[in-house]
Amino acid sequence: MSLKVSKPSSGRQIFSSKVAAITVWTITILWTIPTFGLLVTSFRTGDEIYASGWWSAFTSPKFTLQNYKEVFLGGGSESLSDGILPYFINSIVITLPATIFPIIIATMAAYGLAWVKFKGSDFIFFAIFALQIVPLQMSLIPLLQLFTGGAHIGSVTIFPALGIAGDFAGIWLPHTMFAMPLAIYLLHNFIASLPRELMEAAHVDGANHFLIFRKIVIPLSVPGIAAIAIFQFLWVWNDLLVALTFAGGTEEVAPINAKLASLVGQYGSSWTTLTAGAFITIAIPLVVFFSLQRYFVRGLTAGSVK
């Protein structure tokens, strides 16, 4: 055992391990520096940020939390409502349902298509897979019109006006819709590979599809569901396009990423608020990412490597 571990076969040596280590670490440092620079800058005073590069902060360390205070309280004001916090809360409010709803509906569809085989179930699966390719931009305007005006053929209403544009529900729904193709495809891969004997045994025991779904499929698919949930969470939290289209820029519903994007565009917004704001925005996804990375990677690779 120890022999095997200590000496890797020379055949695997595409590069010598020293060259590999040096290259990997050099690229890793290069890859991390931009984010690190932003983090350091967010703790420097406004004067210092413009007087010298962030890398000189280490020769004369002088750090402050002033930028974060300013971002949370909104320049000069003493109220949390004027800062970035309402947008941060909007992001949480948008992301939770926009992750939970599509994952559950997609798991149901994946099970239906994989195990309640019916005529056309394969066709539906490929059609759903194909929809992945429809660019989001293609459906934004028609969807917005659908929400405000409904759909009619002549005088017959085939889809009621929901009146949810500019409301949280008006953001949850498009995210749920747009998540369907990829989520169904990945979950289908996962659920279709559950052991057939198990399903058949459950049917013999008299369990119907609903019982099997709850008692067998959901518990066994937790790793796959977790990976896709993380993916969907990151996607919704980081989204700009859907937020811009369906939420507008208001404090009531706009997520933090949209707020950040508007700060970039604003004339005269300075690096003090931008760096701190950016760091607050990316903090949550980074925490989620680093703590759940294992599930995320497993889910991603399960979906694309066969």
Place this chain on the structure above:
Amino acid sequence: MEDFLPTTLAKFGSVFSAIGIFFVVLGTIFFIAGKFNGKKSRYIAIVVFVAPALILLMAGLVIPAIRTVMFSFMDPDSLKFIGLDNYTWMFKDPNVAIIMRNTLLWLLVTPIFTTALGLLLAVMLDRIKRESIPKSLLFMPMAISFVGASIIWKFVYEFRDDDVQIGLLNAIWTFFGGEPVNWMLSKPVNTFLLMIILVWTQMGFAMVILSAAIKAVPADVVEASALDGAYGFKLFRMITFPMVKTTVIVVLATQVVGALKLFDIVRTMTGGNFGTNVLANEMYSQIFVQFDQGKGSALAVVLFICVTPILIYNIRSIRRERAH
């Protein structure tokens, strides 16, 4: 401060009631549907499991896509048909030519760089100890939004016309004796600097997936070819690469689609100005800034047509895989 707490509580209230209602409705449907037996139960199961997703897809993607195709033949307000004008406009307008050229550049450059670098790192990670630390750091940008990434890189590319350069790129550039450059304004370098951002965010994804594929190459295959005298690059070319080729193509295809749809980076970095505009950003501008739904929709249709070959290829390879 006074109104912050109540509004926040109200927002969370709406989240939890929405989630609550969702589960109550779902539970009720499951409960009722579970009461049926026999053949009927199967039909009900099909409807309950598949219909919600199909309705969402119909309303969210299929119908809107059809309407977009219709709009692309109509005037800015989608009131009357104007034939192919929105499409011929693309060939006449010199700005569109630049947009198409840029989009093509993005399509060619970023997927190849991302995948090649990802493959190189995946192979090298296989050779080193404690690979998990560099792996997570290289993968990290994937969790950062394009807006966040744009700010990070805007700071790297920052230009000041005085002596002190606070942007890393200009600091290095002036250190080696260059004159400070306003990078975002200088064609055609700016487009390539924007591409770096996309490569920076996507490379980790390529690396992780290719790394998994490389680890799945059976050890005895590698051993056997080593005995046959395959070492170094030859081993990679003869054994490793052919075995991960399908995964490389999957990654490349994902990156091509991503590059085609790219919007956020260009939007936040340059707004599409200074010769950096791309298809997806122009589409957004046509619809939301120029209020010309016709032209915007026509651009969306072009985008869709560009992705179709990749889609067909993907469906074919899935079917082949399933046949095995």
